[in-house]
Amino acid sequence: xxxxxxxxxxxxxxxxxxLRRMLRYPSMTVLLVxxxxxxxxxxxxxxxxxxxxxxxxxxxxxxxxxxxxxxxVAPGVLLLTVAASVQGTAIVVxxxxxxxxIDRFRTMAIARSAVLTGHVxxxxxxxxxxxxLVTLVAIALGFRPxxxxxxxxxxxGVVTLFGFAxxxxxxxxxxxxxxxxxASNTPMFLxxxxxxxxxxxxxxxxxxxxxxxxxxxxFSAVTESLRGLLTGTPIGSYGIEAVAWSVGIALASxxxxxxLYRRRRRA
Amino acid sequence: MTATRPPAIEARxxxxxxxxxxxxxxxxxxxxxxxxxxLLGPNGAGKTTMIRILSTLIDADGGTAAVAGHxxxxxxxAVRASIGVTGQFAALDELLTGRENLRLMAxxxxxxxxxxxxxxxxxxxxxxxxDAADKPVSTFSGGMRRRLDLAMTLVGSPAVIxxxxxxxxxxxxxxxxxxxxIRTLAASGVTIFLTTQYLDEADQLAHAIAVLDRGRVVAQxxxxxxxxxxxxxHVRLELATPQAxxxxxELLGATPAGEDGIELRVATDGSVRALRALLDVLDDAGIEVxxxxxxxxxxxxxxxxxxxxxxxREPVGTP
Numbered sequence: 001x002x003x004x005x006x007x008x009x010x011x012x013x014x015x016x017x018x019l020r021r022m023l024r025y026p027s028m029t030v031l032l033v034x035x036x037x038x039x040x041x042x043x044x045x046x047x048x049x050x051x052x053x054x055x056x057x058x059x060x061x062x063x064x065x066x067x068x069x070x071x072x073v074a075p076g077v078l079l080l081t082v083a084a085s086v087q088g089t090a091i092v093v094x095x096x097x098x099x100x101x102i103d104r105f106r107t108m109a110i111a112r113s114a115v116l117t118g119h120v121x122x123x124x125x126x127x128x129x130x131x132x133l134v135t136l137v138a139i140a141l142g143f144r145p146x147x148x149x150x151x152x153x154x155x156x157g158v159v160t161l162f163g164f165a166x167x168x169x170x171x172x173x174x175x176x177x178x179x180x181x182x183a184s185n186t187p188m189f190l191x192x193x194x195x196x197x198x199x200x201x202x203x204x205x206x207x208x209x210x211x212x213x214x215x216x217x218x219f220s221a222v223t224e225s226l227r228g229l230l231t232g233t234p235i236g237s238y239g240i241e242a243v244a245w246s247v248g249i250a251l252a253s254x255x256x257x258x259x260l261y262r263r264r265r266r267a
Numbered sequence: 268m269t270a271t272r273p274p275a276i277e278a279r280x281x282x283x284x285x286x287x288x289x290x291x292x293x294x295x296x297x298x299x300x301x302x303x304x305x306l307l308g309p310n311g312a313g314k315t316t317m318i319r320i321l322s323t324l325i326d327a328d329g330g331t332a333a334v335a336g337h338x339x340x341x342x343x344x345a346v347r348a349s350i351g352v353t354g355q356f357a358a359l360d361e362l363l364t365g366r367e368n369l370r371l372m373a374x375x376x377x378x379x380x381x382x383x384x385x386x387x388x389x390x391x392x393x394x395x396x397x398d399a400a401d402k403p404v405s406t407f408s409g410g411m412r413r414r415l416d417l418a419m420t421l422v423g424s425p426a427v428i429x430x431x432x433x434x435x436x437x438x439x440x441x442x443x444x445x446x447x448x449i450r451t452l453a454a455s456g457v458t459i460f461l462t463t464q465y466l467d468e469a470d471q472l473a474h475a476i477a478v479l480d481r482g483r484v485v486a487q488x489x490x491x492x493x494x495x496x497x498x499x500x501h502v503r504l505e506l507a508t509p510q511a512x513x514x515x516x517e518l519l520g521a522t523p524a525g526e527d528g529i530e531l532r533v534a535t536d537g538s539v540r541a542l543r544a545l546l547d548v549l550d551d552a553g554i555e556v557x558x559x560x561x562x563x564x565x566x567x568x569x570x571x572x573x574x575x576x577x578x579x580r581e582p583v584g585t586p
Contacts, residue, residue: 006377013374017360024362024403104358104419107322109348110375 007111014118015125018092022126032088033130036081037137043077043200044070044141054205061231067142074135074143075226076199079219081134082127082163083190086170089123093174094183116257120167127163145230155229158239161246162222166190168253175260193219218245273336275300275427275458276321280330283316290316292482293330298475303449303459305473307466307570312479314462315355318431321460322352335427351425355432357412358419359404365415366391366400369422376423390418394448410441417448428452430461434468446471466567478573486573493569501568502542504531505558515554519545529557 022029043051048069052060060068096102096119105115135143147155170187177183196213197203197220203211214220221241228235276298283291290313298304306314319325321334323343332339335349352358360368369390373383391397394414399407407415413433420428433449434442449472453459463469469476470490478486478493486493506512506529515521521533535541542561549556562568 009377010375013371016374017363017371020367021360021362099361100354100356100358101360103324103354104352105375106324107347107350107352108375108423109344 003111007113007117010111010114011117011121014114015121018118018122019125021092022122028088028091029126029130032084033081033133035084036077036130036134039080040070040073040077040134040138040141043073048073051201054201059202059233061144061146061233063142063144067144070138070142071144071231072227073200074138074145075223075230076194076197077134077138078131078159078226079162079199079223080191080194081130082159082166083187083194085127085130086123086163086166086190087184087187088126089119089167089170090174090177090183090187091180092123093119093171094177094180097175098180112262113258116171116261119171120164123167123170124160124164127167128160131159131163146232147230151229155226158222158225158229158242158246161243161250162218165246165248165250165253168250168257172253172257172260175257193217194223197223199223218242218249221245272300274298275302276304276332276334276460278317278321278330278332281317281320281327281332282329283313283320283325283327290482291320291327294479294482294484296477296484298458298460300458301456302474303453303461303472305469305476306460306462306479307464307469307476308462308479309464311481313482314479315431317479318352318354318429318460318462322350322429323347349426350429351420351423351427352429353413353416353420353431353433355435357416359412359416361405362403364401364403365396365407365411368404368415368419372419372422378422386422390421394418410437410444413437413441413445414448417445421452425457427458427460430459432462432464434463434465466565466570470565478570480573486569494564496569496572500536500561500563501532501534502545503560503562504533504556505529506531507555507557511554514552515549518548518552518554535561 044066048066052065052069052072055068055072059072061071062068063071093116096115102115139145145151169190173186174183177186194200196210197217198214199219203214203220206214218241221238222245224233224238225235225242227233228238274297276296278294278296281291281294281296282289294313294317296304296306296317306317308314316325320327321332321339323339323346326340334346337345337349339346360371363371366387369387370383373387376383378386391400394417396411396415396418399411404412404415417430417433430449434445437445446468449459449461453472459472461472473490475489476487476493477484486496488496504515506515509529512529512531515531519531519533521531533545535545546556546559
């Protein structure tokens with residue numbers, strides 16, 4: 001078997017293994033996808049009426065009141081879904097690394113990267129499934145995207161690329177963690193970044209300093225890109241920023257994760 | 268087993284330290300192809316480290332090692348393609364079923380769908396796991412987990428198998444079953460490298476034994492050769508009182524181990540004549556012997572002779 005087909009076959013095998021594990025242990029998936037839904041309901045029905053006053057009709061997608069806020073916040077909730085989902089990745093990776101089976105994999109003639117690739121691909125599939133569910137719930141609550149087919153495909157592309165990047169990041173965090181408990185905590189800053197950006201309220205409403213941070217951090221670029229693609233708000237340079245951030249995070253995390261994975265050999 | 272075949276495992280001067288702690292201090296080991304080799308030693312002797320180096324999990328600090336003719340560092344992938352490892356702690360996927368675990372191994376060994384399925388069924392049968400095959404591994408008993416673990420190791424038909432303390436923590440029945448499995452495996456021609464703290468286990472299973480103590484091989488050879496290193500056997504006497512023991516020790520020229528107790532170990536060749544002489548001496552002195560047992564030299568004596576300390580005994584019933 002050649003090197004390239006070995007990588008593909010083994011990665012596919014590992015992906016299947018991880019997907020099967022998710023199905024066997026669904027409580028974590030349910031928890032992770034439940035949280036963004038709960039927060040969305042909370043923000044729309046508790047804060048939404050008030051928060052909508054600060055939005056122009058442009059940002060609210062032409063809707064007023066609660067419905068307007070839902071249309072504003074939905075892209076932010078989608079990113080929250082990604083951030084929550086990759087928290088699961090870090091936990092699962094750490095669980096695997098602290099268990100006995102990883103040593104078995106390491107003593108087998110399988111593609112070196114397959115263990116990690118299997119985690120990343122399975123997690124990405126889980127994230128996309130969660131995104132689909134959250135989107136459907138948002139639509140059921142009154143989210144009315146104006147996007148055509150191209151807009152939806154663009155949004156799917158942006159969120160998949162960003163999800164891929166964050167999954168590699170979470171994989172590295174899971175490898176770096178000494179215990180499963182640590183691994184479940186370290187990716188939490190990702191969810192915070194959704195709030196410290198333009199996910200739930202416009203960056204312009206924040207105090208100076210925080211506003212600058214909120215404008216230029218990666219989550220805002222992705223949020224604004226999604227918002228633009230789905231509800232027609234202006235995208236400007238956010239699209240190219242979102243892609244650049246995603247590629248940068250993915251590459252750096254990939255290199256970091258692989259280094260962490262190989263380092264264990266000298267231990 | 269022919270002498271012309273290259274050894275399955277050849278390690279020269281292996282050294283490994285974790286920080287200040289020297290775990291392996293120049294270990295040489297040669298394992299003939301098709302043989303069963305036991306690395307015997309107490310906890311912390313460096314047995315697991317030895318397996319981790321030979322199975323490419325960690326690199327040694329010094330020395331060289333080749334498994335199945337390949338260098339463990341430079342040709343790690345070739346080594347991995349010829350070995351199977353069953354570690355001390357079960358290397359199973361807890362969330363999957365027994366069959367799914369084996370299927371995973373078949374896929375990772377690139378057996379293909381039909382061959383993989385056949386191999387999985389064959390191993391489930393052989394290790395008596397058919398009934399439990401479709402239950403999650405988390406519901407398996409200790410003995411079942413070990414059997415599944417070993418079955419997973421065998422899916423790829425490895426030429427060299429490493430077993431790290433294969434029976435530690437097993438009940439006597441599972442333990443004997445594991446011995447049978449290892450014997451069957453050895454009969455099929457694979458090379459087995461196992462570690463154990465149990466002397467009888469090494470004696471029962473292995474063609475060649477190396478005694479590892481604090482990172483050094485302190486004795487090496489067949490069980491018979493090792494036993495020959497210890498002159499004669501001994502009788503163990505149980506006396507009525509510690510006082511009687513002291514008197515008996517003086518009469519027989521034996522050194523009692525420790526101050527208290529009523530047991531005394533006396534060197535003898537085990538012949539009837541020697542035993543009668545011994546009992547006559549005690550009789551004449553009016554010392555009552557409560558209980559007597561004759562011991563031919565076993566690996567226990569070897570271990571005691573080469574390391575100066577008693578080996579760990581197995582915790583549950585001796586077969």
